[in-house]
Amino acid sequence: MTMNLESGDMDILIRGGTVLTMSGGGEIIHNAVIGIKGDKIAFAEKNEESSSRLYRARNTMDASGSLILPGLVNTHTHLPMVAFRGMADDLPLMEWLSRHIFPAEAKYVNRQMVYDTARLAIAEMILSGTTTFCDGYFYESGIARAAMECGMRAVPSAGFIDLPFPDSPDPANHTGIAWKYLARWKDRSTLITPALFCHSPYTCKPETIRIVKEAARKAGVPFLIHLAETQEEVRITRELYGLTPVRHLHRLGVLDEKTIAIHAIWVDDEEIDILGDCGVKVSHCPESNMKLASGICPLTKLIDRGIAVGLGTDGAASNNDLDMFGEMDKAAKVDKVMRMDPTIMGAETVLRMATIGGAEVLGLEKEIGSIEPGKRADIIILDTKKPHLTPLYNPYSHIVYSASGADVKTSIINGRVVMKDRRLTTLDVDEAMAKVAKIADAIKKDRLAF
Amino acid sequence: MTMNLESGDMDILIRGGTVLTMSGGGEIIHNAVIGIKGDKIAFAEKNEESSSRLYRARNTMDASGSLILPGLVNTHTHLPMVAFRGMADDLPLMEWLSRHIFPAEAKYVNRQMVYDTARLAIAEMILSGTTTFCDGYFYESGIARAAMECGMRAVPSAGFIDLPFPDSPDPANHTGIAWKYLARWKDRSTLITPALFCHSPYTCKPETIRIVKEAARKAGVPFLIHLAETQEEVRITRELYGLTPVRHLHRLGVLDEKTIAIHAIWVDDEEIDILGDCGVKVSHCPESNMKLASGICPLTKLIDRGIAVGLGTDGAASNNDLDMFGEMDKAAKVDKVMRMDPTIMGAETVLRMATIGGAEVLGLEKEIGSIEPGKRADIIILDTKKPHLTPLYNPYSHIVYSASGADVKTSIINGRVVMKDRRLTTLDVDEAMAKVAKIADAIKKDRLAF
Numbered sequence: 028m029t030m031n032l033e034s035g036d037m038d039i040l041i042r043g044g045t046v047l048t049m050s051g052g053g054e055i056i057h058n059a060v061i062g063i064k065g066d067k068i069a070f071a072e073k074n075e076e077s078s079s080r081l082y083r084a085r086n087t088m089d090a091s092g093s094l095i096l097p098g099l100v101n102t103h104t105h106l107p108m109v110a111f112r113g114m115a116d117d118l119p120l121m122e123w124l125s126r127h128i129f130p131a132e133a134k135y136v137n138r139q140m141v142y143d144t145a146r147l148a149i150a151e152m153i154l155s156g157t158t159t160f161c162d163g164y165f166y167e168s169g170i171a172r173a174a175m176e177c178g179m180r181a182v183p184s185a186g187f188i189d190l191p192f193p194d195s196p197d198p199a200n201h202t203g204i205a206w207k208y209l210a211r212w213k214d215r216s217t218l219i220t221p222a223l224f225c226h227s228p229y230t231c232k233p234e235t236i237r238i239v240k241e242a243a244r245k246a247g248v249p250f251l252i253h254l255a256e257t258q259e260e261v262r263i264t265r266e267l268y269g270l271t272p273v274r275h276l277h278r279l280g281v282l283d284e285k286t287i288a289i290h291a292i293w294v295d296d297e298e299i300d301i302l303g304d305c306g307v308k309v310s311h312c313p314e315s316n317m318k319l320a321s322g323i324c325p326l327t328k329l330i331d332r333g334i335a336v337g338l339g340t341d342g343a344a345s346n347n348d349l350d351m352f353g354e355m356d357k358a359a360k361v362d363k364v365m366r367m368d369p370t371i372m373g374a375e376t377v378l379r380m381a382t383i384g385g386a387e388v389l390g391l392e393k394e395i396g397s398i399e400p401g402k403r404a405d406i407i408i409l410d411t412k413k414p415h416l417t418p419l420y421n422p423y424s425h426i427v428y429s430a431s432g433a434d435v436k437t438s439i440i441n442g443r444v445v446m447k448d449r450r451l452t453t454l455d456v457d458e459a460m461a462k463v464a465k466i467a468d469a470i471k472k473d474r475l476a477f
Numbered sequence: 478m479t480m481n482l483e484s485g486d487m488d489i490l491i492r493g494g495t496v497l498t499m500s501g502g503g504e505i506i507h508n509a510v511i512g513i514k515g516d517k518i519a520f521a522e523k524n525e526e527s528s529s530r531l532y533r534a535r536n537t538m539d540a541s542g543s544l545i546l547p548g549l550v551n552t553h554t555h556l557p558m559v560a561f562r563g564m565a566d567d568l569p570l571m572e573w574l575s576r577h578i579f580p581a582e583a584k585y586v587n588r589q590m591v592y593d594t595a596r597l598a599i600a601e602m603i604l605s606g607t608t609t610f611c612d613g614y615f616y617e618s619g620i621a622r623a624a625m626e627c628g629m630r631a632v633p634s635a636g637f638i639d640l641p642f643p644d645s646p647d648p649a650n651h652t653g654i655a656w657k658y659l660a661r662w663k664d665r666s667t668l669i670t671p672a673l674f675c676h677s678p679y680t681c682k683p684e685t686i687r688i689v690k691e692a693a694r695k696a697g698v699p700f701l702i703h704l705a706e707t708q709e710e711v712r713i714t715r716e717l718y719g720l721t722p723v724r725h726l727h728r729l730g731v732l733d734e735k736t737i738a739i740h741a742i743w744v745d746d747e748e749i750d751i752l753g754d755c756g757v758k759v760s761h762c763p764e765s766n767m768k769l770a771s772g773i774c775p776l777t778k779l780i781d782r783g784i785a786v787g788l789g790t791d792g793a794a795s796n797n798d799l800d801m802f803g804e805m806d807k808a809a810k811v812d813k814v815m816r817m818d819p820t821i822m823g824a825e826t827v828l829r830m831a832t833i834g835g836a837e838v839l840g841l842e843k844e845i846g847s848i849e850p851g852k853r854a855d856i857i858i859l860d861t862k863k864p865h866l867t868p869l870y871n872p873y874s875h876i877v878y879s880a881s882g883a884d885v886k887t888s889i890i891n892g893r894v895v896m897k898d899r900r901l902t903t904l905d906v907d908e909a910m911a912k913v914a915k916i917a918d919a920i921k922k923d924r925l926a927f
Contacts, residue, residue, distance in 0.1 A: 109867075113874035117809075117823035151864035317810035318878070320819040347878035348865045356803070359567075360767035361811060369770040373567035414601035415798045415882075417559075417910045418917030424563035428768070428797035432865075433883035460867045467868030 037084035039063040043091030049382045049397040063404040066442035098158025098405035099351040100385030102310040103339025106148035111344040142169035147459040155350040155432025158405040158440045163224035177453045184224035205242035222249040228272045229263045240281035256290040273298040292322040303332040308388040313357045315341030337385030350432040374423035408437040487534035489513040493541030499832045499847040513854040516892035548608025548855035549801040550835030552760040553789025556598035561794040592619035597909040599627045605800040605882025608855040608890045613674035627903045634674035655692035672699040678722045679713045690731035706740040723748040742772040753782040758838040763807045765791030787835030800882040824873035858887040
């Protein structure tokens with residue numbers, strides 16, 4: 028018996044295809060139907076003729092032959108660095124930073140540049156299946172604004188660093204600046220979760236780290252920090268404070284379940300225990316770590332210790348793209364070869380890191396990261412009718428090892444179709460590319476590019 | 478003054494764009510024009526109004542804003558394994574082989590299956606910018622035929638293994654089989670360079686390796702062998718012959734400048750010297766090596782020793798795709814992080830491995846691998862008007878770190894346009910996918926998939 032439930036009519040119906048729910052039980056639904064009402068998933072179930080539900084919607088999408096999964100969550104990036112993509116590669120880290128990246132940032136980063144580059148980066152991310160990103164940079168309000176306008180979910184994190192950087196504040200003003208930023212963005216949009224970001228234990232004074240974390244704690248928002256990324260950082264932190272980076276932050280009292288440690292590569296077993304005991308989350312950025320030759324975090328140990336780990340692309344200057352599919356592929360493969368064990372970091376584990384795991388890292392696991400009734404409708408649809416995705420045995424393997432961002436056909440964020448058949452609906456791609464190309468022209472003239 | 482050179486009219490003109498010639502001098506031509514006459518490149522030069530050349534052709538392509546480079550050379554793959562793509566991942570190597578791959582090969586590999594799967598693999602390769610591949614498998618004539626029909630350049634290598642495999646011959650018949658295969662394919666098409674392939678030092682008897690290499694030597698064709706891929710192989714070879722794999726082959730007298738060692742991971746400094754002294758070429762397959770946790774070859778040492786190294790995807794079952802862009806990205810990044818040095822394996826070095834370096838490995842460096850007058854016209858054109866390829870500073874960095882196979886727009890092999898605006902002109906993709914999907918359905922019923 029079917030009932031005519033007018034009030035139950037959906038805004039969007041996705042019919043057909045295979046849904047990887049990424050729920051706790053890891054349910055896969057073949058020949059599925061997903062109903063979206065407003066910004067939420069109303070149901071996700073098998074498309075059965077015997078269903079008592081009347082499948083009706085303003086917008087019905089045929090997804091037969093597709094893979095449908097939660098939108099990908101990029102837990103760490105610096106969007107404006109798309110302007111520096113490929114500007115200076117294959118250099119020693121310090122030369123790359125001091126002769127290219129830092130001077131380019133000092134000269135070119137401003138309010139307008141951050142907004143313009145963020146729009147290009149958001150286009151790239153939507154086109155490659157990301158529906159949520161966590162960013163840390165200067166002039167972060169521009170990034171929050173770009174995300175909100177483009178219908179992208181974001182955790183934009185206002186950056187603090189005790190070096191003469193574009194908008195870096197006098198430490199005495201940290202609290203005021205943090206509160207002003209949080210006041211502007213907190214509860215403004217369901218899409219935006221503002222956060223605070225200290226650059227690192229070696230570029231931020233202990234007082235800065237304490238003050239910024241305190242503000243984040245009071246506001247109940249995430250606090251992010253690059254942590255134990257390089258051996259050089261460990262050396263400097265030891266020299267400055269007599270402690271390794273993790274122990275230094277532990278002594279400062281800033282490690283808790285709303286602190287996100289980015290990288291966490293050079294951590295010993297005791298430090299892993301500290302992170303685990305404090306409930307700290309980790310953002311793992313394998314491509315950047317590989318390209319900069321920083322090292323690879325002890326992923327299996329972190330996960331075995333119960334630490335939530337998400338994936339991040341890092342900025343485009345050290346990657347050089349924002350494609351989470353490439354990140355998944357490398358997360359799996361580099362761990363296997365570094366630990367000489369092909370059974371670790373299996374495809375399903377890796378896809379969890381890129382979806383529900385990332386959501387957990389950002390404290391958004393009740394909102395996003397899986398396809399389940401009641402969650403926000405952040406959903407991507409992959410076209411599998413392609414030679415490199417044929418045949419299909421195991422959808423997890425396909426997504427991690429064979430697919431790329433270009434295979435994402437349709438993307439829905441917060442119930443809104445932001446990409447359909449690879450066309451973006453919320454921003455003008457050509458305009459976004461032209462604006463950043465213009466910034467790059469100036470950088471080229473300055474000979475900061477390599 | 479322009480002259481009307483009727484006899485000089487081109488078949489294809491590519492106008493505009495930036496050409497990475499990959500010539501010995503590493504010349505880059507901005508705002509270029511390339512003339513193709515028959516199967517060869519007639520000229521590649523700056524598109525200047527003052528040129529005395531009359532640019533005229535039956536087929537003129539506008540490549541403004543594009544990157545143009547030699548087609549990519551995949552030096553090692555097993556095309557029919559696309560049928561096993563993602564069939565059983567993240568397993569211990571021996572379990573993967575003995576419970577999944579070997580039984581599936583024993584049951585499903587036959588003449589027709591090899592031909593059908595090769596067509597799908599060729600579609601995938603053209604779609605991702607490969608114009609030449611070197612394959613090693615059973616029923617290799619089916620692969621040569623598929624390549625010739627699809628207008629793809631290939632070095633199809635007939636496989637020998639002393640195990641009860643589909644078409645594995647009685648060792649007594651090796652010579653006859655090798656000669657029959659070579660006679661069939663030698664000088665048949667400019668596209669096809671037949672070769673011979675022994676599976677490995679531990680699956681082929683010394684006599685087999687000697688006989689097959691002898692046939693290859695007499696015919697003047699490449700001889701390929703998996704070599705020093707795993708620590709287990711080193712252990713077994715030591716146990717069987719009292720020598721490491723490289724030393725074992727050296728004693729057999731089969732190492733020379735027409736021998737291609739695939740993988741070459743577990744080689745010590747003395748073995749690198751042996752390979753270098755003998756002029757052996759190496760095929761490096763980082764993605765497969767990472768996924769199977771085999772290890773990573775000492776790339777810098779091999780290159781410093783003057784050994785020609787090309788890149789290969791290996792079969793799709795251990796990768797799980799045939800995209801050489803992914804291979805380049807990983808070749809650069811995994812080496813940097815394993816050796817903890819961001820300056821090694823720079824983007825230009827890696828792109829050389831994937832083009833002229835690969836051509837050299839296959840003995841085809843006079844024919845292909847660079848865009849220079851007189852060479853065969855194997856050319857790919859990348860569309861860079863995309864967010865993830867914006868802005869553009871360094872084209873090498875772009876190709877290695879930011880681009881993917883899906884960015885290749887047009888592909889020309891041997892002067893023939895085999896892909897235009899991502900549509901293949903020489904094979905029916907839907908038919909190729911349907912045939913392999915059907916093979917996969919049978920494999921699924923057999924519960925060999927995981």
